[in-house]
Amino acid sequence: xxxxxxMLPEKTIRAANVLLRPLRPDDGPAIVAGxxxxxxxRWLARVPYPYDLDEAQRFLAxxxxxxxxxxxxxxxxxxxxxxxxxxxxxAGPEPVLGYWLAQAHWGKRYxxxxxxxxxxxTFRDPRIRAIQSGVFEGNERSLAIxxxxxxxxxxxxxxxxxxxxxxxxxxxxxxxxxxxxxxxx
Numbered sequence: 476x477x478x479x480x481x482m483l484p485e486k487t488i489r490a491a492n493v494l495l496r497p498l499r500p501d502d503g504p505a506i507v508a509g510x511x512x513x514x515x516x517r518w519l520a521r522v523p524y525p526y527d528l529d530e531a532q533r534f535l536a537x538x539x540x541x542x543x544x545x546x547x548x549x550x551x552x553x554x555x556x557x558x559x560x561x562x563x564x565x566a567g568p569e570p571v572l573g574y575w576l577a578q579a580h581w582g583k584r585y586x587x588x589x590x591x592x593x594x595x596x597t598f599r600d601p602r603i604r605a606i607q608s609g610v611f612e613g614n615e616r617s618l619a620i621x622x623x624x625x626x627x628x629x630x631x632x633x634x635x636x637x638x639x640x641x642x643x644x645x646x647x648x649x650x651x652x653x654x655x656x657x658x659x660x
Contacts, residue, residue, distance in 0.1 A: 485497050485542070487550075488550065488592045488593060488596050489592070490588045490589060490591070490592040491588060492554060492583075492584075492585060492588055493552050493553060493554050493558075493585050493588055493589050493592075494552075494553040494554070495550035495551070495552060495553070495561060495589060495592060495593060496550060496551050496553050497542070497549075497550065497551070498535060498538050498539075498549055498550075498551050498560075499551070500535060500539070502531075502535060502551055502557050503528055503531040503532050503535055504528065504531075505551075505556060505557035505558070505577075506526075506531040506534070506535075506557070506560070507526060507527060507528050507530075507531050508577060509558070509559060509560075509575060509576070509577035509578075510522055510524075510526035510531075510575070511525060511526050511527075512577070512578050513638075514578055515575055515576070515577065515578055516575075516638045517636070517638055517639060518575070518610070518611055518614045518617065519573075519575055519636075519637075519638065520573075520611075520634050520635065520636055520637065521573075521637055522575075522637060522638055523637050523638060524637075524638035524639075546564065546565055546566035546567075546570075547562055547563065547564045547565075548562060548563045548570075549561075549562040550562065550589075550593070552574075552576065552585065552586070552589045554580070554585060558576060558577050558579075558580045558585065559574065559575050559576035559577055559580065559585075559586065559589070560574065560575055561573070561574040561589050561590065561593055562574070563593070563597060563606070568602055568603055568604040568605070569603070569604055569605045569606070569607050569649075570597065570603065570606060570607070571606075571607045571608065572590070572593070572594075572606050572607065572608040573608070574586060574589065574590060574617075576589075581616065586617075586620055587620050587623060587624070590620055590621070590624060591624055594606060594624060594650065594655065598652055598655050598656070603652060604651065604652055605649045605650060605651045605652065606626075606649065606650045607647070607648070607649050608621055608626060608648045608649070608650075609632075609634075609645050609646050609647040609648045610645070610646050610648070611634070611636065611643045611644070611645055611646075612643065612644040612645065612646060618646060618648075621648050621650075624650065624658075625650050625654050625655055625657075625658045626648040626649060626650045627648060627649060627650070627654070628646055628647070628648055629647050629648060629649045630647040631644065631645065631646060631647060632645045632647055633645060
């Protein structure tokens with residue numbers, strides 16, 4: 476079976492103030508700069524802390540190798556240089572959205588813009604029924620972004636946080652195709 480990712484051309488997605496683009500080999504230092512900040516990493520499930528250049532290079536090599544066949548779409552959020560990452564994981568009709576932004580760029584609506592652009596682009600595929608996401612409890616900034624875009628709380632779970640080395644309470648969210656288009660009209 477061909478994955479959703481394998482069927483998509485490598486592309487960029489433009490928004491008013493940010494560009495979502497494929498990762499490049501030279502993005503390592505920007506990834507490290509963002510993820511070396513505990514206030515960023517503590518809210519992410521799959522990212523170790525501390526984060527170093529070796530870890531970034533492993534991630535970039537994995538992403539380059541998987542890009543042609545992976546169900547995961549990973550984009551750099553670029554504004555005159557990489558300032559964060561945004562991704563969709565899992566093939567099928569309900570991919571999982573994840574993202575982070577370097578703290579120096581918080582509060583400027585760049586992430587809201589990046590998420591909105593990726594959501595709009597994702598729902599262009601008629602096979603997508605919903606986009607799943609969520610936040611660790613206490614991550615009110617990220618939850619506010621999702622709520623502004625129409626994501627609704629659909630449950631609670633426990634997920635492991637690699638940076639903290641323990642399981643944490645998680646708020647599960649989803650945005651259905653119907654709700655997305657209802658809010659767009």
